[in-house]
Amino acid sequence: MPIFLYNTLVKTNQEFKPLHDGKVLMYNCGPTVYSHPHIGNFRSFLFADTLRRCLEFKGFAVTQIMNITDVGHLLEDQDEGEDKMEMAARREKKDPRQIAQFYTDEFMEITGLLNCLPASKYPRATEHINEMIELIQKLIGRGYAYVVNNAVYYDITKFPGYGKLSGNPLDQLQAGARIEVHPDKKNPMDFALWKHDPKHAMQWDSPWGKGFPGWHIECSAMSAKYLGETFDIHTGGEDNIFPHHECEIAQSEGASGKKFVNYWMHVRHLLVDNEKMSKSKGNFYTIKDILNKGFSPMALRYLLTSTHYRQPLNFTLESLGAAQTAVQRLLDFRARLQEQALPAPDGQPGAETISCVIDNAITKFENAMDDDLNISEALAAVFDFMREANKLSLDKTGSARLLATFDRFNVVMGLKIEEKGLLDSEIEGLIRQRNEARKNKDFAAADKIRNDLKSKGIVIEDTPQGMRWKKI
């Protein structure tokens, strides 16, 4: 069955058809590494991961490129504002490169904690300055850009398609509404490809003198290098639609004369307690904030991915708690299947019954994901599947089949499966003592040991098939 994806470019669902059979070329706008990533950032990155997983579930081989923005980006106007890297560097009394490295490391760590599959490559902007310069030269050569005072600007009037992604009619944009229009620009909406500012800490040599790249050029340069001039999918947060992605299109299509991206996908910003997340409102959470409160990374992953990516997910600590419980149920279910700890092989269902449960679930799950990643409906299929499975008495083969099915769903859900590991001898000894006590009907002693074990993070469950334990 084909998968349908919502394409911002045409504002509707389209059947996904890759450029090359069975392969997907995808670029995700990644982090700007100047501060701790927050839950909103990771809604976007987790969407990219889920999309990639979903495409792999569908059988595609995905090449995934996620950029690391480690340069530039002024907070205000180009010659006056503060650079994020520099500001962070001053705040933390470090070199801008150290800042970038520190937050890149943190980003990679969190990516792992949240069980994101590693992208094929994480190219850094600062390692592709030459590619950017070449691209800018190409744009100048083709008449799309002009040089003024050691800087280069893109001449927006040369690219009639400007505005096609965002739907912003050029003549309606309020140029200068938020920032002053730079006097060197021919048109108010022209944007910088290469900037000149002697005060800037990070400088590179260029044909136009020392300077640094504009914000948008890195994605055009790096996507072309790793994916080609035309590729399948480009993702980002909804705020990237304009101006960032609009400018990328102008740059890439201006330089290549070819279509840049076939499918543009954008993630809606999340809300916290039904309001925009902001530091001043006190509802601003970094990923580390959440984990430090004791929530599991998988609970966070589940919550951030379980709402459709184009809906305004409302993040609350209460719903994060609910997510944690739901994840626990999913993982417990899988563990029981793996241990074949479901009810006794007594009146086992036929293979046909099991097939029916599996086929229903897979059909419902896949149909949901095919519909522009309707994850909520897909998860409903998983929970229905789990309930049906829990009712069955299973033998080894049945358990294995259900386990394989769960793991197929988990290709998309991305829950980290921890190996149970072994118990240390002290714990094993306690468990033996408890079993002995129970055998002797000394329930007081048995319950005391059970409580002791719980305080050590080991939960004991007595089932008709015997005792089982799990770590919490």
Added chain:
RNA sequence: GGCGGUGUAGCCAAGCGGUAAGGCAACGGUUUGCAAAACCGUGUAUCUCCGGUUCGAAUCCGGACGCCGCCUCCA
């Protein structure tokens, strides 16, 4: 001013013309030595409000109200 989204039970959230999925929480029950897990059952949801279209609307149209996004560097 221009462009756009959204409002569904205590909380989160699907459904987008045929009469309300799923998760969490809560309350009963089965099971258990007691638990846990699991299973079964329980939710009168004025689908923000007011009009309209339709045999029929949470779903389409108009209006009101709330919340939110973009309009040059915020995912």
